[in-house]
Amino acid sequence: MSYAYLFKYIIIGDTGVGKSCLLLQFTDKRFQPVHDLTIGVEFGARMITIDNKPIKLQIWDTAGQESFRSITRSYYRGAAGALLVYDITRRETFNHLASWLEDARQHANANMTIMLIGNKCDLAHRRAVSTEEGEQFAKEHGLIFMEASAKTAQNVEEAFISTAATIYKKIQDGVFDVSNESYGIKVGYGGIPGPSGGRDGSASQAGGCCS
């Protein structure tokens, strides 16, 4: 399938916050309670449309466990977007956000768009982090914010798509040199060439690597 752009996303956050469930909800539109915990990384992909342009999201779902961090850090490279997820029913997953952010800032490119997601908002009765706290943290660190539920699918589409919209806008504004793939963006058919130009999008090959 051809796309105008391909964006690389990573999903990060503590173990058990629901990263894999969010991905599955987004790609397969279902809540799968019996999937396995993530070791290393898993992949998902989906096409979306922004501004009438087909955009392919290639999503890296990383393992959340602390001791895997030295490995998972290597996955940040070249991501255009990140979903930073915590679990609103577990305070410690919120407390760890700063250290996740630090990792992201250190190992991802500076222009990466980060979306903060307070997941499991279907479990409001067990809430341990208020919506305001989430908003506040996002504001302080310049992140987009949303509460979501992988179980009910609330805000899941929105989270992935508004991240993409933000990235798309940055491209329009010329923030990225899209011909430089370290920004996690590949130009396919119909995408605009980057400022350095010189590339028509005819080399589009879903999943192929053309450089």
Place this chain on the structure above:
Amino acid sequence: MQEPELHDLSDDSDYAASQLQQQQELKSMSRTDSGKKGGDNEPDGAEIVFVKDNVTIHPTQFASERISGRLRLIKHGALLFMTWIPYKEKTDCTAQSSSSNTKLSERDRNLYTIRAVPVTDIRSIRRHTPTFGWQYLIIVLSSGLAFPPLYFYNGGVREFLATLKQHVFLVRSADDANVFLVNDFQDPLQRSLSSLELPRAVSISNSSSTPTLASSAAQNDNSERTDDGSSSISQYGGRHGQKVHDPARDLSIQVLEKFSLVTKFARETTTHLLREIQNDGFLANDTKKQSQPLTNDNHETGLDDAQTVPNEISVTPDPLENTLCRKENHFKEAATRVGTFELVDSKEFDKLTLVWGQPRQPPLGSEEWATFLDAEGRILDSKSLRKRIFYGGLEHQIRNEVWKFLLGYHEYDSTYAEREYLASVKKADYETLKSQWQSISPAQARRFTKFRERKGLIEKDVVRTDRSASFYDGDDNPNVTLLRNILLTYSFYNFDLGYCQGMSDLLSPILFVMKDESESFWCFVSLMERLGPNFNRDQNGMHSQLFALSKLVELLDSPLHNYFRQNDCLNYFFCFRWVLIQFKREFDYEKMMRLWEVLWTHYLSEHFHLYVCVAILKKHRAKIMGEQMDFDTLLKFINELSGHIDLDVTLRDAEALCVCAGENGAACIPPGTPASLPIETELLYPLQDENDV
């Protein structure tokens, strides 16, 4: 050139036998010549130009197991043939020779017999002059196969080479004085050798001389120039000069030597099949009819020595062996092309296999298992058992019993009674450990953050472990509770290591097989004795594994290694999951259990899982390099191999790689790399130890 005589041959049965044999053979030789089919061969065109006795091979890694025989060069018309015929076993007079040949059957002898190989089929000869021990030669055929090293117990290497040189075009490699190239310079020698990662081991002149006697002047010219070491004629000369002491090159040469073992595997395959056919009654005992040169050349020479060694069972050239050779060559060419040129058709290479490993056997069943046990339940020959499981795995119904031995929970030499007693003691031990966390009251837990965290983590993970398997599916499945109990108990048994993700993946199949809580726990403990360091918080265990893996790939596939280096993939993180949970998620449940029991035998190496990694990577090398995969693409590609890996093929490839790498492979793996066991460190390659100085 020294020919150390460390071995007094006068008391050697082989030697005694050889004296007899020699006379017999000389007689039968003439008989053969006149009595043979006749007609198409000149009956008296054969002339023996070289004879050497007590030329010996060591078919196993044990120096004590050897087969001695006579090496000859026979001129027949314009053609020169090499033969090596093992002496007939003198069962009645082996008494004084303690260990020699005791384990080698008549069949083994036949397997290795070299019958009239035209010297034109020989590609190169490598001479080895160890400081201690006998000189030996490794003869590599054009097909890429190599004979096992021929040890010259009575000396004679120099004469052998000198004789050869009188008859064929023999040139010393400009790069390595111990490599002698035979024959046609235009053949794909350099290509194939470079595929053994021997880019500089053999350098050949650009000369288009043919190996006919007519052009001997030119040949002499060449060999002289290469002999003086100036290398001036070689187009590669400049580079060679600087690389003489390149350790990587030495390694590569040793890899070449290991390839001589490959022949053995190919042959064992043939025998295996042959045996099957015989069992089916196809081959009766009409062996003479079947006798043909093993090398399957088409030269009907009349020099077939089958009749000079009566009673031997001849090895029928098996079409499969040709296939083996052919595939092997394909593989080499593929490797070379990848290294040197653009890939032409990567799809075709994907299908190719390193088929040198032995064919997989059917799994060990309960009847056969019983034969490994004595009346009291001891396993007398644990090595054969482990070997058997290495090649075939286990039928599911005996896993429950045998895994306990493989994992080291049960001692091989324990009796039924001892094991029964142990089980009851261990059960009590388990209950004690379990009660430690069970006795923590909710109030106490509130003040015990570490415990709460661990418990929470484990409870989150057991419901995310193999829930699609019926054994663990559904709500409130009691087996999920068992997983939790065992993991929590383990985190008290080994508080420092505690719980780490991946452990539940390792425990799940064990519980599935053992069913019993306490026994599963202790088997898991044994497994963690080996794999525990992989779960260290600082990941040092995993890093040392991945480091060892990179060294192995460097040894066994340097172009691929270079590719990874150039593409920033040297951290091998894409193999992280493979190694951490031992391919648990790469195969279906049954296949995964099969692989695990094979790994646990520690038969060829306790790090066999790393060779499995290399085998899979090598299998896809053409695609990886051909498509110029970067780190991201590679990671995704490797992830998506899950469920698409052929286990049997992979195991055979890994076996071949492990054998090829030999102790150089072992040297790639830093001591203490997980899966290493403190117990039973046996020397797998004492032969090489002695000679590869």
